[in-house]
Amino acid sequence: MADTAVAHGADHGAHHTTTGLSNNKLGMWIFLGSECLLFGGLISTYMLYKGRVGEGPQPDQIYDIPFTSVSSFVLLMSSLTMVLAVSAANRQDDRNTNLWLTVTAILGATFVGGQVYEFTAFYREGLGFTTSLFGSSFYTLTGFHGVHVTVGIIMLMALVGMVRRNRIPGSKAETVEMIGLYWHFVDIVWIVIFTLVYLIPS
Amino acid sequence: MSTATEHATHESTEHGENHGASDKQYVVIALVLAVLTAIEVSTYYVDFGPLFMPTLFVLMIVKFVIVVSYFMHLKFDNKLFSYLFYSGLILAVSVYAGALATFKFFLQKG
Amino acid sequence: MAIIERPSADVAVAGAPTVVKPSEALGVFKRPAATSSWKDWLVTVDHKKLGIMYGVAAFFFFIVGGLEAVLIRLQLMGPEGKVLSADQYNQMFTMHATTMVFLFVMPMAAAFANYFVPLQIGARDVAFPRINAFGFWCFLFGGIFLNTSWFLGGAADGGWFMYAPNSSTLFSPTHGIDFWVLGLQITGIASLTGSINLIVTILNMRAPGMKLMRMPIFTWMVLVVQFLLLFAIPVITVALFLLSFQRTFDATFFDVAAGADPLLWQHLFWIFGHPEVYILILPSFGIVSEIIPVFSKKPLFGYPIVALSGAAIGFVGWGVWAHHMFSSGLGPVSVAVFSLSTMAIAVPTGVKIVNWVMTMWGGKLTFATPMLFAIGLVVQFTIGGLSGVTHSVAPSDTQQTDTYYIVAHFHYVLFGGAIFGLFAGFYYWWPKIFRRQLNEKLGKWNFWLMVVGMNMTFGPMHILGLQGQPRRMQVWTEARAGEGFFNLGFWNFIASTGSLILSLGILFFIINVVYTHKSKKVAIAPLDPWDARSLEWMTSNPPVEHNFDSIPNVDHLDEFFHRKYEQDANTHEIKQVATAEEVLADMNAHPDEHIHMPSRSYWPILVALALPIICYGLIYNRLLMAVGAAFLLLTMFGWAMEPATAPDDDFDPPAPGEGGGTTKELAPLG
Numbered sequence: 014m015a016d017t018a019v020a021h022g023a024d025h026g027a028h029h030t031t032t033g034l035s036n037n038k039l040g041m042w043i044f045l046g047s048e049c050l051l052f053g054g055l056i057s058t059y060m061l062y063k064g065r066v067g068e069g070p071q072p073d074q075i076y077d078i079p080f081t082s083v084s085s086f087v088l089l090m091s092s093l094t095m096v097l098a099v100s101a102a103n104r105q106d107d108r109n110t111n112l113w114l115t116v117t118a119i120l121g122a123t124f125v126g127g128q129v130y131e132f133t134a135f136y137r138e139g140l141g142f143t144t145s146l147f148g149s150s151f152y153t154l155t156g157f158h159g160v161h162v163t164v165g166i167i168m169l170m171a172l173v174g175m176v177r178r179n180r181i182p183g184s185k186a187e188t189v190e191m192i193g194l195y196w197h198f199v200d201i202v203w204i205v206i207f208t209l210v211y212l213i214p215s
Numbered sequence: 216m217s218t219a220t221e222h223a224t225h226e227s228t229e230h231g232e233n234h235g236a237s238d239k240q241y242v243v244i245a246l247v248l249a250v251l252t253a254i255e256v257s258t259y260y261v262d263f264g265p266l267f268m269p270t271l272f273v274l275m276i277v278k279f280v281i282v283v284s285y286f287m288h289l290k291f292d293n294k295l296f297s298y299l300f301y302s303g304l305i306l307a308v309s310v311y312a313g314a315l316a317t318f319k320f321f322l323q324k325g
Numbered sequence: 326m327a328i329i330e331r332p333s334a335d336v337a338v339a340g341a342p343t344v345v346k347p348s349e350a351l352g353v354f355k356r357p358a359a360t361s362s363w364k365d366w367l368v369t370v371d372h373k374k375l376g377i378m379y380g381v382a383a384f385f386f387f388i389v390g391g392l393e394a395v396l397i398r399l400q401l402m403g404p405e406g407k408v409l410s411a412d413q414y415n416q417m418f419t420m421h422a423t424t425m426v427f428l429f430v431m432p433m434a435a436a437f438a439n440y441f442v443p444l445q446i447g448a449r450d451v452a453f454p455r456i457n458a459f460g461f462w463c464f465l466f467g468g469i470f471l472n473t474s475w476f477l478g479g480a481a482d483g484g485w486f487m488y489a490p491n492s493s494t495l496f497s498p499t500h501g502i503d504f505w506v507l508g509l510q511i512t513g514i515a516s517l518t519g520s521i522n523l524i525v526t527i528l529n530m531r532a533p534g535m536k537l538m539r540m541p542i543f544t545w546m547v548l549v550v551q552f553l554l555l556f557a558i559p560v561i562t563v564a565l566f567l568l569s570f571q572r573t574f575d576a577t578f579f580d581v582a583a584g585a586d587p588l589l590w591q592h593l594f595w596i597f598g599h600p601e602v603y604i605l606i607l608p609s610f611g612i613v614s615e616i617i618p619v620f621s622k623k624p625l626f627g628y629p630i631v632a633l634s635g636a637a638i639g640f641v642g643w644g645v646w647a648h649h650m651f652s653s654g655l656g657p658v659s660v661a662v663f664s665l666s667t668m669a670i671a672v673p674t675g676v677k678i679v680n681w682v683m684t685m686w687g688g689k690l691t692f693a694t695p696m697l698f699a700i701g702l703v704v705q706f707t708i709g710g711l712s713g714v715t716h717s718v719a720p721s722d723t724q725q726t727d728t729y730y731i732v733a734h735f736h737y738v739l740f741g742g743a744i745f746g747l748f749a750g751f752y753y754w755w756p757k758i759f760r761r762q763l764n765e766k767l768g769k770w771n772f773w774l775m776v777v778g779m780n781m782t783f784g785p786m787h788i789l790g791l792q793g794q795p796r797r798m799q800v801w802t803e804a805r806a807g808e809g810f811f812n813l814g815f816w817n818f819i820a821s822t823g824s825l826i827l828s829l830g831i832l833f834f835i836i837n838v839v840y841t842h843k844s845k846k847v848a849i850a851p852l853d854p855w856d857a858r859s860l861e862w863m864t865s866n867p868p869v870e871h872n873f874d875s876i877p878n879v880d881h882l883d884e885f886f887h888r889k890y891e892q893d894a895n896t897h898e899i900k901q902v903a904t905a906e907e908v909l910a911d912m913n914a915h916p917d918e919h920i921h922m923p924s925r926s927y928w929p930i931l932v933a934l935a936l937p938i939i940c941y942g943l944i945y946n947r948l949l950m951a952v953g954a955a956f957l958l959l960t961m962f963g964w965a966m967e968p969a970t971a972p973d974d975d976f977d978p979p980a981p982g983e984g985g986g987t988t989k990e991l992a993p994l995g
Contacts, residue, residue: 030529034293036452040525042296046303047517047555053307054563054593057315058578065584082256089252093245096286100238142576146584149576153567171965182968190288197287201279208275212255213268295528306556310643314592317647317659 037183041191045198052202055157056209059150063210067145073214075140077131084127085207088162091120092200095193102189110189111173117196118169121162128159151210158206161199168192235291244285251278356971357925368925370454371870375461376440377758382465383432389472390424391831393417395824398782402821404803404814414799415482416501420472422485423505426605427512428468430739433747434608435464435519438547440758442523444861445541447532447879449872452525454923455969456518462933463515470937471508474501481505484797486598486649487568489579489590494572500944506569507940513558513565514936520554523547532860534879538629541859545632546611549639553600553607556643561597564590573943591653595646603642605739606706607635609746610677613699616753617681619857620696621688624883627680634673634680641670651722660719667717671710678707693855694768698749701776705741709734712787730790736783748775748834756850759842760866767837774830781823785816853905858886863908874916924971928964935960 030036063072098113132152140148172192175181181188236244255274263270284290289297315321357368366374397417400408409417439457443450451457474480481501483492492502527548531540540548568590570576577583579590618625625631647655647663655663681703690696712734716722725731748771756762792811794801806814841847853862863885864872881887888908890899903911935957942950 031531031535032293032295032529034295034529036525036529038296039299039529040453040521042299043521043524043555046300047521047559049300049303049307050310050556051559051562053311054560057311058563058567058589058593060315061318061320061586061589062578062584067583078256078259082252082259086249086252089248090245092248092282092286093241096241097238100241142574146577149570149578153570153576157566171962175966180966182966194287197282200286201282204275204278204282208255208271212258212271303556306643310560310596313644314596317592317655318586318588319656 035187037187037191038194041194045194048198048202052154052157052205055150055154056205059154059210062146062150065146067147069144069148070135070138070140072147072151072210075135075138076211076214077134078211080127080131081207081211084124084131085203087120087127088124088200088203091117091124092197094120095196099186099190099193102186105186107176107185110185111176114169114173114176114189118166118173121166121169121196125159125162125166128155128162132156154206154210158199158202161202165192165196165199168195235288236285241285244281248278248281356967357927365925367930368927370450370458370923370925370929372439372443372450372454372457373758373868373870375457376436376438378461379432379436379439379464382461382468383429383436386424386428386432386468387831390421390429391828393421393424395828397421398821398824400799401801401817403818404801404806406800409799411799412479412482415484415797416475416480418797419482419484419487419505420475420480423471423481423509424468425739426485426601427509428464428471430605430743430747431516432464432468434547434550434605435460435516437543437608437612437747437750437754438523438550441754441861442527442544442547443530444864444868444872445544445859446527446530446535447860447873447877448526448530449876449920450923451522452530453518453522453969455926455929455964457522458926458929459933460515460519460522462930463518463936464512466933466937467508467511467515470511470940471504474504474508477504486594487590488594489568489571489587490581490585492568492572492590493579503569503572503944506565506572507943510562510565510569511936511940513562516554517558520551520558523551524555527551532876532879536879538632539879539882539884540632541611542614542625542628542631542635543608543611543859546607546614546635549635550604550607553604553639553642557597557600557604560593561601564593564597567593569943588650588653588655591650592647595649596643598649599646600639600642602735602738603638605743606746607638609702609743609750610635612746612750612753613681613702614677615857615859616695616699616749617684617703618883619753619855620691620693620699621685622691622856623684623688624858624886625680626683626686628882631677631680634676637673638670641666641673645670648717648719648722651719652726664717664719668714671714671717674710678703678710693752694763694765694772695749695753695855697769697772698745698752701772702742702745702749705737705745705779709737709739709741712737725790727796728790729786729794729796732796733783733786733790736779736786740779740783745775748772751834753855754861755841756854756866757861757864758867760849761841761847762850762854763837763841764847767833767840771830771833771837774826774833776830778823778825778827778830782820782827783823785820785823789813789816789820851905852909853885856889858883860885862905863888863912865909871920871922874913876917877912921970923969926964926967928960928967932957932960932964 032039066072094113094117098110098117101109101113132155140151142148142152169192172181172189176185176189251274255271258267258271283300289300312321357364366378369375396409397414400406400414400417439451472480477500479499479501481487481497481504482499483497483502483505487502487505490496527540527544537545567576567578571578571580577585579585579587581587614625614631644666645663647659648667651660651663685700692700712730716725716731716734752763752768788811792807792813794813794817801813801817803814806812850866852864852866855862860877860879861868863877877884885905885908889901889903889905891902892899935953938953938956939950940953942948942953
């Protein structure tokens with residue numbers, strides 16, 4: 014009753030897996046599932062503390078909805094450009110992949126720039142990190158999100174470099190898709206934050 | 216977008232599985248998202264009355280699901296990904312809503 | 326003397342890449358080639374080596390945590406103890422619990438999971454081997470980082486659940502809690518990455534025919550635990566960030582004067598903390614679910630129920646966390662809800678006990694040491710579970726909470742349950758990993774001393790608790806000790822004596838290990854000393870680096886058992902048709918060609934090293950932090966550029982005198 018030699022690991026490119034799904038993609042989706050718990054905790058902390066303003070400014074006194082709306086729109090559009098990059102990568106179109114990845118990174122950087130401007134404006138208007146519970150939780154939540162966006166931008170730029178030099182270990186399209194998943198996740202977290210934090214005044 | 220791409224996409228949507236939307240469809244989806252965002256922002260300027268919170272919540276959820284389903288491709292991928300991601304999401308919402316409930320968060324007046 | 330010996334020469338090896346010429350490196354330096362020196366351990370990505378490393382490190386921390394416990398018990402042995410000052414005492418119980426939970430039980434379970442899950446599912450390694458290595462180094466560096474606090478101004482002293490606002494700098498001005506917070510963040514990264522790794526491995530890398538409902542229960546329990554970790558670690562991550570921002574940057578999250586609510590910490594901690602206790606116990610449940618059938622010569626009773634009840638425990642476990650907060654002022658509605666959910670979770674747990682007992686019922690029992698420890702878990706966990714059920718009744722818990730009754734409960738389930746399960750695993754799997762069976766006589770001494778010691782230490786704590794001795798009490802006096810049967814001083818004395826007997830029992834384990842490996846009289850263990858049932862036994866001792874010469878096809882639950890035994894169609898008698906050696910030889914007769922194993926890498930340890938540097942910087946010197954962050958960025962880039970499996974020409978040639986590159990060169994026996 015000899016086993017037939019099943020060539021596990023014999024082929025270098027296509028990975029045979031039990032579910033037929035890619036290890037990397039499965040890993041990324043699982044990771045994003047766990048990130049829901051991370052941002053959920055930060056959002057809940059904010060929701061609990063948003064009304065506790067002490068001597069400092071209140072949310073509806075300090076938020077600049079028009080400005081943040083533009084920021085949100087920028088981030089949303091970066092999801093579009095990201096998906097166009099993935100589409101180009103699936104077509105093996107390196108030039109357009111890099112084009113759209115770069116545009117995504119620029120839009121992301123614009124968003125982060127907007128966040129930085131917003132933070133400094135709020136600080137000047139009297140809302141510091143330690144001013145009140147509202148301040149601490151606002152900056153922590155949006156700060157964590159901003160750091161995630163920044164990490165995403167770094168990954169996008171690294172990806173652009175690696176695509177150009179053909180230095181991606183493994184499938185190029187899959188790598189772009191995975192970074193795309195991360196990027197979209199960061200966008201959907203912002204969709205939630207924009208509504209719960211900005212549009213629903215305290 | 217070349218016709219070759221559209222043709223390839225058209226083929227694969229016949230098979231169902233992999234390729235989801237075409238580039239052109241992605242742009243349309245993005246425009247839909249932009250419109251939804253505009254409606255959200257309009258709640259800042261226009262008085263929605265008692266529809267204020269429900270509108271914002273519905274819009275938030277719709278935008279969320281659109282990005283996840285189309286941009287993140289979840290609608291066209293293996294259902295296992297959906298189970299894994301949504302179970303994390305639902306767990307997060309349940310557990311944190313439960314904690315906030317013990318703080319009587321949902322009973323206070325806004 | 327090497328504990329790990331080379332695989333025996335009679336197993337065929339296929340497709341090993343041979344020595345090649347150096348050429349242009351893809352990474353910064355060339356990939357490390359295999360050596361038999363200590364350096365190999367620094368760059369290995371082999372799940373088996375990593376399992377051993379997790380095990381050794383975890384056992385070291387077990388001794389550290391145990392010494393901390395003994396100091397506590399010595400302090401409480403007599404009235405007005407002078408062993409520990411109040412401040413030292415606070416540090417001692419905080420670190421004892423932190424060490425035992427995060428640096429012993431969790432990593433030891435990870436050790437078993439890392440070593441055996443790929444083998445049990447018929448895989449060659451995990452899905453992301455370098456991330457696996459990275460996780461180990463994070464655990465080790467995080468644990469060491471955490472413990473350096475002892476020498477740097479004092480360890481954390483806020484209790485292992487570190488309630489706010491007691492944990493703020495106002496009440497705890499040393500850096501101990503900062504070390505605690507940051508150390509746990511680092512080890513948390515290990516747990517989170519490990520969980521992603523094992524989930525993908527178990528879902529995606531099973532041998533052909535290995536359906537989910539044919540997986541061994543140990544693998545099932547590990548799968549449930551990984552999901553618990555995946556979703557619970559981010560919650561404590563949030564809590565730890567909030568606390569560290571408060572302590573380091575003066576955020577006001579737990580500053581009551583600013584309007585903060587201390588219950589926020591409690592919720593965040595316990596939303597993590599309750600799934601955490603299932604994370605601690607389920608692997609041991611998995612281990613005994615392997616052992617009891619083998620030593621009862623009967624298949625596990627109700628396999629699907631055992632698997633699904635594990636999943637049910639994992640699921641319901643998310644809905645009970647506030648039972649740790651019954652006396653915190655939640656209000657009657659919340660208390661009632663969580664009281665009910667806590668009662669509910671006793672059901673799937675009780676189901677498992679029934680299944681184990683029914684497995685043994687009517688079986689042909691043998692009582693080798695693994696089985697003794699497994700039965701020990703069943704009995705002692707049941708006792709601990711019964712006290713747990715009394716906690717679920719909120720009114721009675723209001724008296725019990727924060728007393729030694731709770732301490733009794735969780736030590737029965739954690740020591741009597743989880744740790745006994747781990748010891749069962751040691752004795753059961755030792756011959757497979759280390760080629761020798763631990764001595765049975767010493768094993769029995771080990772077991773019985775631990776049983777007597779454990780029950781003598783923690784049994785009286787039920788009485789102590791119900792009679793009012795609070796937790797974390799540093800000292801007791803004769804005047805307050807009471808009289809007669811309930812003289813608390815007497816029971817404290819008994820408990821402390823028990824802890825010394827328990828320590829002696831653990832010493833016997835160490836003696837057993839040393840004896841087994843140093844003695845010339847101990848024979849090399851056979852391939853299948855216990856007549857086991859699952860795939861990890863269908864390998865050499867220890868398994869070759871690539872685990873299986875050919876990946877087996879799986880047609881049954883307990884596949885290995887079915888290859889050795891067949892049931893006669895007419896008489897229904899079970900007859901042996903092959904020995905383990907024959908099964909293995911049969912499987913290896915047609916080895917797979919071109920086995921590509923993941924390559925060694927130095928990036929995991931380097932990236933992990935950046936983390937404590939950043940953390941020391943956060944506490945002491947922001948420049949150091951920046952240096953650490955830069956190092957992290959650079960090493961992560963280096964890792965990203967490196968393919969998981971190196972092409973053949975990316976290796977240094979081996980030093981003269983060593984065996985061929987990554988060839989599984991076989992040392993002759995004898």
